[in-house]
Amino acid sequence: MRVIAYLYSDPLLETPPAADIWGWEVDRVYQDFAAVAQPSQRPQLEALLADSGVVEGCPLEATAPPDYVLLRRLDELGESLDEVSQRLSALESLGCVVLAVEQDYVSYRVREARPDDPNPDIMHTTWRTALMRLSSEIQQQQRSRRLRQGHARNRVKALPPPGKAPYGYRRGKDRYALDRTAAPVVKEFFEQFLLFGSLRRAVRVLEKKYGKRISVSTGKRWLTNPVYRGDLAYQDGGIVQNTHAAILSRDEAAQIDRLLRRNSRLAPRTASAPRSLAGLVKCQACQSGMKISRVTVPRQQKEYLYLAPTHCAQAPKCKSLAYEAVLAEAIEAICRDLPNAIARLTQQMAPAGAPSPHPFNAQIQQKESALDQLPDLVTSGILDQDTADLRAYKLQTEIAQLQQRLAQLPPVNLQEIAQTVAISQFWLDLSEPERRFFFREFLREIKVIRADGEWHIELDFIFFG
CATH class of the missing domain: 4.10.860 (DNA Excision Repair, Uvrb; Chain A)
Structure with a gap:
């Protein structure tokens, strides 16, 4: 018994399959790869037909055909239904059994080899019906392949994908161009998010200032959409950089990615809370996060803020701490510890001016x-x-x-940043939302350590561990 197989694949659309995918012992595998300029050319298929005894669609009796021809799908035999039908008929007329493993197709010869079949006419009719059904499927697959090939060629040329241009851009001849009306709206959205770290706030600002209403989910897609960074993203997951004018700089995009990654570890309301310590403080004694509570004294017309454990299992329970006291300790600790922490980090980095060893x-x-x-x-x-x-x-x-x-790694200019943020006045001059941004840029957690009725804090920096 002689078994051969045929594979046709387009490198633009798929990774070429291995020649040993059949699960059969195959005598020879013929394999063609689609050419961008002439996708209809199949030299290995022509060789297969010639070796099987088919010349220009006509079988030659003198040549011994193979017993079985294995395919993945029938549509790999040609670019049109007529080509597929002619080549399939030529092979089957030689007595070859054609098996399309992904379409559950087997030549009628297998059924004809059973003389004990009680209803050969019914079996033949069933086979013909299946073939007619596959004809429609073949046409659909060939149309789909031609469409995907067109999209793939556009990807290789770094042309924009099909469809409407994202908000903030318009379609140019071969690339996206900035929409001078909409681009400032998108820019404002990014600036608001970078300043306050709050997605919902940025969405509200757009509606209030520009009358542009978008959902929070749309805003989140904007934050991660490569198109606003000057890149094109395609359905196959590939990204080609620097294809058009960017609304968001690389440094701003890196900051947004870090903010999103850090906010994902916080409760949704905590991510945009007005207080800078929200979601960062944890009591080491009871292993509970600490929430911010407000106490208002009407007579004094004054408000006091406290940090209290959310779920404390201690007996007696861990006491609340004055918010301003913890904030002052945190500022003092970050001014004291951050330069040393960054020095430890930069010890493993290359000297100034040398290429990074990463x-x-x-x-x-x-x-x-x-x-x-x-x-x-x-x-x-x-x-x-x-x-x-x-x-x-x-x-x-x-x-x-x-x-x-x-x-996504820590900023490369950490040494310069440390010289600025190690000054306590820098932190005192910031608003609470601005302070919240910088805290989350450096800190993963602020631990409250209690001992003998006293407490102090330890900082867990984000770029360690």
Whole structure:
């Protein structure tokens, strides 16, 4: 028994499958890859037909055909239903059993080989009905493939995906262009979020100032949408950087990513609470977070703030602490401990002016070097232009992923930042929302340590552990 198999794949749409996917012992595998310029060319399929005894759609009796021909899907036999039908009929007329493993199709010859079949006519009719059903499916798959190939070619050329341009942009000839009316609205949204760290507040400001109403979920999508950072994102998950004018700078985008990551660990209301210590303070004795409580004295017309454990199981319960006292201690501790903490962090970094030793940087440089070599490989004839374009797209998406991960690391100018924030007056001059932003930029948690009726605090910095 002789078994052969045929594979057709488009590298733009899928990773080419391995030749040993069948689960059968196959004598030979013929495999074609779609060419961008001429996707209808299938030289290996033509070789398969010639080896099986088919010339221009006509079988040759002198050539011994294979017993079985394995396919993934029938639509891989051609670009149109007529091509598929002609090649399928030619193979089956030679006595080959064609099996399409992903469509549950088997040639009628398998049924004809059973002389004991009590209803051969019914079986033949059932097979023909199944073939007619598959014909509609083949046409649909071929239309879908042509559409996806068009989108894939646009991806390789870094053209915008189909559909309406995101708010803040309009469609240009081959890239997004800034909408001068809408772009300032989006910019204001980002500035509000960076200033106050509150998504709901930023949404309210847009409605109040510009009359632009968006939902909170839409605002969250804006914060993470690569298009506002000057990049294009595609359905396959790939991102190509620097394709059009950005509304959000790289530094601002990195700050937003850090804020979103840190806010995700906090309760929703805590993330945008007006007080800077909200969600950060934890009692080490009872392992409970501490909430901010207000006490108003009508006669004095004065309000007092306290930090109290949310769920304290101690007996007696841990006492509340004056908010202003904890805030003053936190400012003093951060001014004292932050420079030392950053010094510890920078000990493992390269000297000033030297390239960073972080592996992400080395990987990015390696991929950028490979990207720069592609034009020379095309000129020398080692690569054709289609292959070079596809390789460039893959390298660009890999570089974008590495830079995204690199941006999530602590800021590179921590040493300069430490000199500023280590001054207590810096913190005292900030408003509570501004102070909240900077606290969350550096702190994961503020621990309250109690001993012998006294208390002090310890800081857990965000860039350690």
